[in-house]
Amino acid sequence: MRVGSHIPTKYKAMKILIPTPLRQYAEKRDTIEVQAGNVGEALSALTTQHPDLRRHLYTDDGRLRAFVNVYVNDEDIRYLQKEQTALQENDTISIIPSIAGGCCCCCCR
Amino acid sequence: MLKIQQSIFDEMRHHGEETYPHECCGVLLGVFGGDDAREVKALARAGNTRTDSPENRYNIDPRELVRIQREGRERGFDIVGFYHSHPDHPAQWSKTDLAEAHWIGCSYVITSVQQRAADQTNSFVLCGTDEESKRFENEELIVG
Numbered sequence: 001m002r003v004g005s006h007i008p009t010k011y012k013a014m015k016i017l018i019p020t021p022l023r024q025y026a027e028k029r030d031t032i033e034v035q036a037g038n039v040g041e042a043l044s045a046l047t048t049q050h051p052d053l054r055r056h057l058y059t060d061d062g063r064l065r066a067f068v069n070v071y072v073n074d075e076d077i078r079y080l081q082k083e084q085t086a087l088q089e090n091d092t093i094s095i096i097p098s099i100a101g102g103c104c105c106c107c108c109r
Numbered sequence: 110m111l112k113i114q115q116s117i118f119d120e121m122r123h124h125g126e127e128t129y130p131h132e133c134c135g136v137l138l139g140v141f142g143g144d145d146a147r148e149v150k151a152l153a154r155a156g157n158t159r160t161d162s163p164e165n166r167y168n169i170d171p172r173e174l175v176r177i178q179r180e181g182r183e184r185g186f187d188i189v190g191f192y193h194s195h196p197d198h199p200a201q202w203s204k205t206d207l208a209e210a211h212w213i214g215c216s217y218v219i220t221s222v223q224q225r226a227a228d229q230t231n232s233f234v235l236c237g238t239d240e241e242s243k244r245f246e247n248e249e250l251i252v253g
Contacts, residue, residue, distance in 0.1 A: 099211075
């Protein structure tokens with residue numbers, strides 16, 4: 001171990017990829033680097049750095065919005081341990097708003 | 110304004126003909142320019158996961174979006190918009206399209222496919238600042 005390089009083992013360095021519609025609330029950056037032990041901590045660090053992101057990610061009662069998908073590498077956190085999902089060094093978190101719709105004649109204009 | 114090369118425009122419309130009578134869907138990769146302009150540099154087809162009602166609904170698997178976004182970034186492209194088809198319906202956004210649109214600042218391109226032939230293609234930009242104020246506005250589509 002290098003002297004002076006100690007980082008608490010709980011915290012891992014990782015990247016959060018910011019989708020295009022949310023970059024305006026993150027100083028127009030496409031990637032934010034944070035240190036965290038799990039997904040919830042990573043998102044908390046993100047919204048602490050960029051508070052304007054919070055209302056776009058969370059409902060008023062503090063839950064992730066239904067259309068906001070959060071992936072760790074290629075895995076949906078809903079099928080892992082959700083916001084308690086543990087992170088490894090150099091994991092990449094992707095925030096992906098859903099894409100859906102359709103002509104659905106019952107509700108066309 | 111959305112700029113798109115003729116070959117990509119043709120491929121997008123052809124996708125809708127291939128999947129008829131089901132809706133097709135995909136992602137437009139490119140760059141953001143000034144003055145609210147987006148330029149498409151590549152197209153990524155996606156599967157329609159709405160197998161329960163594919164003739165009038167579409168959904169892109171988020172996992173596929175993660176992959177497309179990653180591969181786009183590796184090429185220096187951002188997600189600038191999305192496309193889908195309306196089989197035997199007009200190339201106009203529906204209430205469903207608006208309710209399920211969340212990428213503010215991106216283009217949503219819709220192609221009407223009539224009896225397996227691509228007809229009108231229109232582009233709409235999702236405007237607003239949040240879920241409560243979002244709205245579609247017509248935008249100029251420049252092909253060439």
